[in-house]
Each structure stands twice: as structure tokens, then as C-alpha cells.
Amino acid sequence: MASGTNSNEIIHDFPPFFKAFKDGHIERYLTHDHFPAGLDPNTGIQSKDVVISPETGLSARIYIPKINGPDQKLPLLVHYHGGGFCAGSPYETVLHKFIISLISQANVVVITVDYRLAPEHPLPIAYDDSWAALQWIATHSNNKGPEPWLNEYVDLGRVFLAGESAGANITHYVAVRAGATGLAGLKIVGLIIIHPFFGGKERDEMYKFLCPTSSGCDDDPKLNPAVDPDLSSLGCTKVLVCVAEKDWLKDRGVTYCETLGKSGWGGSVELLESKGEDHCFHLFNADGENFRPLMKKIVDFILRD
Structure with missing residues (x-):
């Protein structure tokens, strides 16, 4: 070669x-392209980019819907993007369109985290960045945090974590860590796990290259939640898992649901399968017939809190 x-x-x-x-x-x-932050003229949704940690370069994009009155406090959805831990960002056009659609229907504030990418920043750096971002968000619980939009518009008693693919894996990790170690200042209501990556022999070699300390998909709790001693501490009360029929990761997602049910965790888990669809179709085929049912399920999941 x-x-x-x-x-x-x-x-x-x-x-x-x-x-x-x-x-x-x-x-x-x-x-990947970079969609600029700003005002979406069709919806009134605003977005801006913020630096969470100048020392590491950890940053994020925050979206707020059109605000109706100074005392309006909205749920917060913290999003972790996909891309195999080594690609993607919060600034891509396809993700921007999905976030705008979600906010338009669920009326939530969204912050999507720009964690550092492997292999230049080997795992578990992406996990640590994602946890650090949630800790930073929690500092706004007294309305005196560094970001005015979080102080003014967010109800930190109604927080959701969401992600697709590798971002779904990170979402799960952060929620387990929040439950196991405790995180004062916010309450995670639910997780939205879309087409999750929980390992598999097809990507084991790549993951171990990105994370030199990993033992692989069978023994690493980040890839196999069943071997995680902290799984029952998952720090939320409900989980929505979305899988796609043609996605090679589908079986691992279904197994994740079953594992949660057997773990001793006291929350509820729901499974949605999108027939005839492949991995992350919601980002690349928003006009398809299965996009609306998926979005409706996610929105209903949020509004039922």
C-alpha cells in the first residue's frame, strides 16, 4: 500500500x-461544509457559536426559537453529532436543517457540541469534551453562567441529551456519567439515541486505532453497555432509541434497548424502527416518507416530559 x-x-x-x-x-x-450561524428568516430561530473552553478549543452552537416574552423558559436539548468520532461538526448544513426542523416543532433551545475529533485527538478526548460541555451548561443553573442565552431562556430542570451514530454513543456515555457521579445544576429528563454506534466487528479495528486504550467491542463499556457496572445509574428517566431497518448497526441498537431493560435502571425505554431506511437517513433524506414519523416521535418524546 x-x-x-x-x-x-x-x-x-x-x-x-x-x-x-x-x-x-x-x-x-x-x-464537510460550514453553515454560518445567524437568524433563520423562515422560522425566526437564531443561532450563534460559543467557546466553552479556550484552553482546549471546545466550542458549541446554540439555537433559540423565537422567544415570546422575557419570562419564557424552555427545555434544553444537548446534541452530540455523529461521524465515527473522527468526522462531522455542529456546523454542517444537513445538521442545521434537522435542528431547525426540530426546534420549529418542539420549541426547545438546542446546543450542539463541537467536541475534538480523533485520531488527532485520540479517544476518550471526545467523551471528556462532551462531559465538560454538560458541566459547563450546569454552571448556568443560578442564571449567572457565562452564556446569556442559557441564563435567560433555558429551564435546566428539563434537559434532554441527543445524538446520532457516534453521537448517540456519546449521549449514552454522558448520561451514565451524570448518573454515576452526580451532576448538580441540571436534570436530564430523557435521551434520544438515533442509529447508535455501539461497536461491531466491522469497526473494531478503527475504534481501537481512534482509542488506543480500548479493548474492543466486547469488553469496552463504551461499546458494550452490558459490561458497564454503572449502567443502572443512567441519569435520566426515559430513553428513545431509533434504529433503521437497513442500518448494519440496527442489531446493536435493539440489543441496547434490551440491555437497558435488564440492567436494573428504573426508567422506560422506547424503540422506533424506520422501515426501508439506512443509517442517519434523517439527515440526508429529510423529504422521504419516513422522516416525518421519526421527527414526530422525537417531538412527542420531548413534549411528554
Whole structure:
């Protein structure tokens, strides 16, 4: 697999994500667009980008719906994007469109976290960034945190965590950590787990490259919740798991539901399967017939809190 010189030799190739070269540099197969923050003229939804930690560069994008009165406090949805822990961002057009649609129907504030990507920042950095973001959000519980939109418009007693693919994996991890260690300042009501990545032999080699300390999909609690001693401490009261019929990750998502049911965790879990669909279709086929049922399920899940 050499391309002429030793320094340009490919030592790992993980399409459709990236290839790694012997000299240490990474070449990604896909590049992603950057949708600017600002006012959405069709909905009145506003967004802006904020820095959570200048030391690490951890940042996020915050969305607020059109506010009706100064005392309106809305639920908060904390979102973690997908991309195999090594791609994606909160700033992509496809994600922006999904978030706008969700806010329009659920009337929530959304913050989507720009955690640092592997392999340049090896796992578990993405997990630690995601946890740090939730801790930062919790500092707004007395309405004196660093971000005015969170102080003014958010009810931290009604927090939801959500993500797709790798972001769904992170969502679960953060919720378990919140429940096991305690996180004063906010209450996580529910998790929205969309097409979750919980390992699988097909991606085991890639995950262990991204996370050199991982033992693989069977023994690593981040990939196999069944072996996590803290699973029953999951820090919420309900979970919605969405899977897609043609997604190779579907079985792991179904198993996740079953594992939660047997764990001793006292909450409720719901499963939605989108027939005829593949992984993360909701981002790439928002005009398809299965998008609306998925969105309705998510919105109803939020509004039932």
C-alpha cells in the first residue's frame, strides 16, 4: 500500500472516514461544509457559536426559537453529532436543517457540541469534551453562567441529551456519567439515541486505532453497555432509541434497548424502527416518507416530559 516513499505509506485505511500515513498525517475522504450561524428568516430561530473552553478549543452552537416574552423558559436539548468520532461538526448544513426542523416543532433551545475529533485527538478526548460541555451548561443553573442565552431562556430542570451514530454513543456515555457521579445544576429528563454506534466487528479495528486504550467491542463499556457496572445509574428517566431497518448497526441498537431493560435502571425505554431506511437517513433524506414519523416521535418524546 505504499505510494512511493516510506513517509507516504498508508498504515491504516478506514473508508469512508480517513486513511492514516506512516509519517503521522491523516487524510479524510470527506470534507464537510460550514453553515454560518445567524437568524433563520423562515422560522425566526437564531443561532450563534460559543467557546466553552479556550484552553482546549471546545466550542458549541446554540439555537433559540423565537422567544415570546422575557419570562419564557424552555427545555434544553444537548446534541452530540455523529461521524465515527473522527468526522462531522455542529456546523454542517444537513445538521442545521434537522435542528431547525426540530426546534420549529418542539420549541426547545438546542446546543450542539463541537467536541475534538480523533485520531488527532485520540479517544476518550471526545467523551471528556462532551462531559465538560454538560458541566459547563450546569454552571448556568443560578442564571449567572457565562452564556446569556442559557441564563435567560433555558429551564435546566428539563434537559434532554441527543445524538446520532457516534453521537448517540456519546449521549449514552454522558448520561451514565451524570448518573454515576452526580451532576448538580441540571436534570436530564430523557435521551434520544438515533442509529447508535455501539461497536461491531466491522469497526473494531478503527475504534481501537481512534482509542488506543480500548479493548474492543466486547469488553469496552463504551461499546458494550452490558459490561458497564454503572449502567443502572443512567441519569435520566426515559430513553428513545431509533434504529433503521437497513442500518448494519440496527442489531446493536435493539440489543441496547434490551440491555437497558435488564440492567436494573428504573426508567422506560422506547424503540422506533424506520422501515426501508439506512443509517442517519434523517439527515440526508429529510423529504422521504419516513422522516416525518421519526421527527414526530422525537417531538412527542420531548413534549411528554
